[in-house]
Amino acid sequence: MQRILPCPTPSAPPRPLHDRLASRQLEQRLAASLPPHTLMQRAGLAVARLAMAWQPHAQRIVVLAGGGNNGGDGLVAATRLARDWPQRDVAVWWQGAPERLPDDARWAWQQARAANLTWLQAAPEHPPDLVIDALLGLGLDRPVRGTALAALRWLQACPAPTLCVDLPSGLDANTGHWWADAPPQPAAQRATLSLLTLKPGLFTGHGRVVAGASIWFDDLGAEPEPGTAAAWLVAPGGWPDTAALRADHASHKGSRGDVLVLGGALPHAHAGIGMGGAALLAARAALRAGAGRVYAALLGDAEQVPPWDMGQPALMLRSATAALDSDLPERATVVAGCGGGPAMATLLDAVLARCPRLVLDADALNALAQRPDPEPLAARQARGWWTVLTPHPLEAARLLRTDTATVQRDRLAAARTLAERWHAVVVLKGSGSVVAAPGLTPRIVASGSGWLATAGSGDTLAGLLGARLSTLPWPAPPEDLQAAVADTVALHGTLPEHWPHRWPPTASDLLP
Numbered sequence: 001m002q003r004i005l006p007c008p009t010p011s012a013p014p015r016p017l018h019d020r021l022a023s024r025q026l027e028q029r030l031a032a033s034l035p036p037h038t039l040m041q042r043a044g045l046a047v048a049r050l051a052m053a054w055q056p057h058a059q060r061i062v063v064l065a066g067g068g069n070n071g072g073d074g075l076v077a078a079t080r081l082a083r084d085w086p087q088r089d090v091a092v093w094w095q096g097a098p099e100r101l102p103d104d105a106r107w108a109w110q111q112a113r114a115a116n117l118t119w120l121q122a123a124p125e126h127p128p129d130l131v132i133d134a135l136l137g138l139g140l141d142r143p144v145r146g147t148a149l150a151a152l153r154w155l156q157a158c159p160a161p162t163l164c165v166d167l168p169s170g171l172d173a174n175t176g177h178w179w180a181d182a183p184p185q186p187a188a189q190r191a192t193l194s195l196l197t198l199k200p201g202l203f204t205g206h207g208r209v210v211a212g213a214s215i216w217f218d219d220l221g222a223e224p225e226p227g228t229a230a231a232w233l234v235a236p237g238g239w240p241d242t243a244a245l246r247a248d249h250a251s252h253k254g255s256r257g258d259v260l261v262l263g264g265a266l267p268h269a270h271a272g273i274g275m276g277g278a279a280l281l282a283a284r285a286a287l288r289a290g291a292g293r294v295y296a297a298l299l300g301d302a303e304q305v306p307p308w309d310m311g312q313p314a315l316m317l318r319s320a321t322a323a324l325d326s327d328l329p330e331r332a333t334v335v336a337g338c339g340g341g342p343a344m345a346t347l348l349d350a351v352l353a354r355c356p357r358l359v360l361d362a363d364a365l366n367a368l369a370q371r372p373d374p375e376p377l378a379a380r381q382a383r384g385w386w387t388v389l390t391p392h393p394l395e396a397a398r399l400l401r402t403d404t405a406t407v408q409r410d411r412l413a414a415a416r417t418l419a420e421r422w423h424a425v426v427v428l429k430g431s432g433s434v435v436a437a438p439g440l441t442p443r444i445v446a447s448g449s450g451w452l453a454t455a456g457s458g459d460t461l462a463g464l465l466g467a468r469l470s471t472l473p474w475p476a477p478p479e480d481l482q483a484a485v486a487d488t489v490a491l492h493g494t495l496p497e498h499w500p501h502r503w504p505p506t507a508s509d510l511l512p
């Protein structure tokens, strides 16, 4: 058994995530090579052991078990708890029907009937010391109904520490969609033990909210075949290598890469609305992350461009026109869009045609969404040029011509479709950011928290991506580009963790 979150080993290699179908195929293959019920026995034992390690002082334990194999795991756990920790009071609230039990669960139910367990007919009157949630697992792929919904409502409202078996009941294994008509509650004391495989839904969509802060994994002895993963889970730590930067004594600012941030509409250029801060945040982040020279090109008349950035005087400010009149678009990694406003639409063609290394964010994405033709991006892909798109769900919806709810319902599918349609590496931001690239298995980033949900946080990410791409060896295979982007998103997800104060950080606090 291993702890997956909080991530115990920074720089851990990406882990495969398996969807419902691949998990079932693996289960069938493994079960066929083992004596009957072995997998369920292993699963239930793992649950019981983790429950006692996590909540060693829990005296009154309630196991909420459904009528499928997820419930079977819970029944085995209850039986083991009653047998191996006899001083505990273990009660089972079982939602199954004997005549509809699958084989393994029937066996588990028969064992449980013979054990020293209390059988509840309704929700317990008082919260126990520990709840084991084995109501619904991998089998859930439609809205929760009937008695299961009532039990789930109780579960969501129950203040007791809760250990979820395989998946939190109500969560879709593939997508992280929440299937219950009861609001998903973030619980301070909830943990999940994923069995056999790690599922993508635990790490994106509603997964991070409902699975709790600790996610554990027991493979039950399974070894998935290569090529069966629906996605890879990326832990932070892959970038930046600050020790290597320091040790590179022969480096100079020219060898660290140039970044040009193109955006930040000045007030007179955009109906009195100034958005220069967005470009400065991106540029400061690029500089802070190790880019050698960073230029911020603001949209508006040259005389309106401030002479310097007081917060980061090492930045070089200029007008967008001046930047486009130079060789910077060809030479630097270009981050376009941050605070650019509608004027970005007029620059998009030039940017797509001239910038071999390009990150499109915010208003550049909105400009892109207005044009139906992805041909310029296909041409860039054919030339081996890099295009990275960083949409949040609303921008993704615009690019896909759909709505935000559809994007959020299946974030992996949305990111994959965007990557294929726009011939680009796509970072679909949000809880469990997804990094998809044409023809490659997507990556889900394991870091991040609600503290990133603040204005300017996306600009900071765009700047970090600029810095990362500016030092990535050129040309790079698509796999390396996707991995570099995912590592950068993973780093961005960790930035608020270093914030020492009680109140949440602003974007400029993330990289002060």
Ligand SMILES: NC(=O)C1=CN([C@@H]2O[C@H](COP(=O)(O)OP(=O)(O)OC[C@H]3O[C@@H](n4cnc5c(N)ncnc54)[C@H](O)[C@@H]3O)[C@@H](O)[C@H]2O)[C@@H](O)CC1
Pocket: 027, 031, 037, 039, 040, 043, 066, 067, 068, 069, 070, 071, 073, 102, 104, 135, 136, 137, 138, 139, 140, 141, 142, 143, 144, 145, 146, 148, 149, 165, 166, 167, 195, 196
């Ligand atoms: N068979 C085995 O040996 C193993 C089973 N495992 C467990 O088995 C689980 C999968 O078991 P199942 O395939 O039986 O699926 P589940 O147990 O997740 O779900 C099936 C049960 O939920 C009910 N249900 C499904 N959708 C519902 C809805 N929308 N509203 C109300 N009730 C609903 C069904 O009537 C059935 O009783 C995994 O999550 C895991 O916990 C794993 O531990 C691996 C080993």
